[in-house]
Amino acid sequence: MAAQAGPLVDLSIDNDGIAILTMNRPPVNSLNLELLEEIGKSLDEVAKNKTKSMILTSSSPSVFSAGLDIMEMYKPDLKRAEIFWTTLQDVWIKLFGSSYITAAAINGHAPAGGCLLSMSCEYRVMVEGKYTIGLNETALGIVAPTWFMDTMCHTIPIRQAEYALTTARMFTVDEALQVGLIDESASDKADAIDKCKKFIRKFDKIPSLARAVTKQKIREGPLVRLQKNRQQDTAEFLGFLKNPKIQQSLEMYIQSLKQKAAK
Numbered sequence: 001m002a003a004q005a006g007p008l009v010d011l012s013i014d015n016d017g018i019a020i021l022t023m024n025r026p027p028v029n030s031l032n033l034e035l036l037e038e039i040g041k042s043l044d045e046v047a048k049n050k051t052k053s054m055i056l057t058s059s060s061p062s063v064f065s066a067g068l069d070i071m072e073m074y075k076p077d078l079k080r081a082e083i084f085w086t087t088l089q090d091v092w093i094k095l096f097g098s099s100y101i102t103a104a105a106i107n108g109h110a111p112a113g114g115c116l117l118s119m120s121c122e123y124r125v126m127v128e129g130k131y132t133i134g135l136n137e138t139a140l141g142i143v144a145p146t147w148f149m150d151t152m153c154h155t156i157p158i159r160q161a162e163y164a165l166t167t168a169r170m171f172t173v174d175e176a177l178q179v180g181l182i183d184e185s186a187s188d189k190a191d192a193i194d195k196c197k198k199f200i201r202k203f204d205k206i207p208s209l210a211r212a213v214t215k216q217k218i219r220e221g222p223l224v225r226l227q228k229n230r231q232q233d234t235a236e237f238l239g240f241l242k243n244p245k246i247q248q249s250l251e252m253y254i255q256s257l258k259q260k261a262a263k
């Protein structure tokens, strides 16, 4: 993968006081430890500055995020893998459990961890095109953690979530709209951001504390479940990484990605 030039995330505040968090790890925003750390710091910044809302997007013209960086899981250094996983848990807890308003302007593909980040926001607008979104872990021979599943069940009906998770279903933009995985489609990134802002403006007349507490209460179940089981969840992840069959599946998947990229 190409070397990184420039910061891994850009955090700006626009004229309406809305934070725009842009992931910037070319070519596909795969979530490695360093990118996750930077996203986590930006989320802390948004919370600390009491910014009322945040839009998550990507600097790539065609990929929101390719999900977890597979190289963090393939034959890893186990100490780094542990930090990688706990950092991912932290990012999810901060984003899913945030008190400020969150929306995702999904300007391209959003598989696996990319889908997770967008589902952790309260509203999703996806740019029209040949892009797909979904949790495809089983296709890689791996199992999405319970909190990934919880996040999907919080977004679409549980029957649809079970079917999508077991079949590694990647939804087109139209299919995602139909099932409620995204809330709106957009013609381009600027339109997606405008639509996210329109969603955010719906709260202008709602007292912010009442809104925030309501959001946190409705999201409490999945959050508490992970907070109570963090160590076990990390141990499970490390256990998966030590499994030769999983390493073999990851190796085959990496090869198929490289072959596709070389064509």
Ligand SMILES: CC/C=C\CC/C=C/CC(=O)SCCNC(=O)CCNC(=O)[C@H](O)C(C)(C)COP(=O)(O)OP(=O)(O)OC[C@H]1O[C@@H](n2cnc3c(N)ncnc32)[C@H](O)[C@@H]1OP(=O)(O)O
Pocket: 001, 002, 027, 028, 030, 062, 063, 065, 066, 067, 068, 069, 070, 071, 073, 109, 111, 112, 113, 114, 136, 137, 140, 142, 143, 144, 145, 237, 240, 241, 246, 257, 258, 260, 261, 262
């Ligand atoms: C053992 C673990 C147990 C539990 C954990 C479970 C949790 C897992 C969650 C995850 O997120 S797993 C990751 C799943 N992600 C994917 O399956 C996405 C794979 N990528 C793609 O499908 C495509 O790259 C794309 C649709 C996102 C973009 O397509 P395109 O624009 O055509 O780019 P390329 O495919 O040519 O890729 C360019 C470059 O990037 C490399 N790459 C792509 N995705 C990843 C990734 N997730 N991690 C690391 N590297 C990735 C790809 O190999 C190419 O590399 P080159 O060196 O050949 O340029």
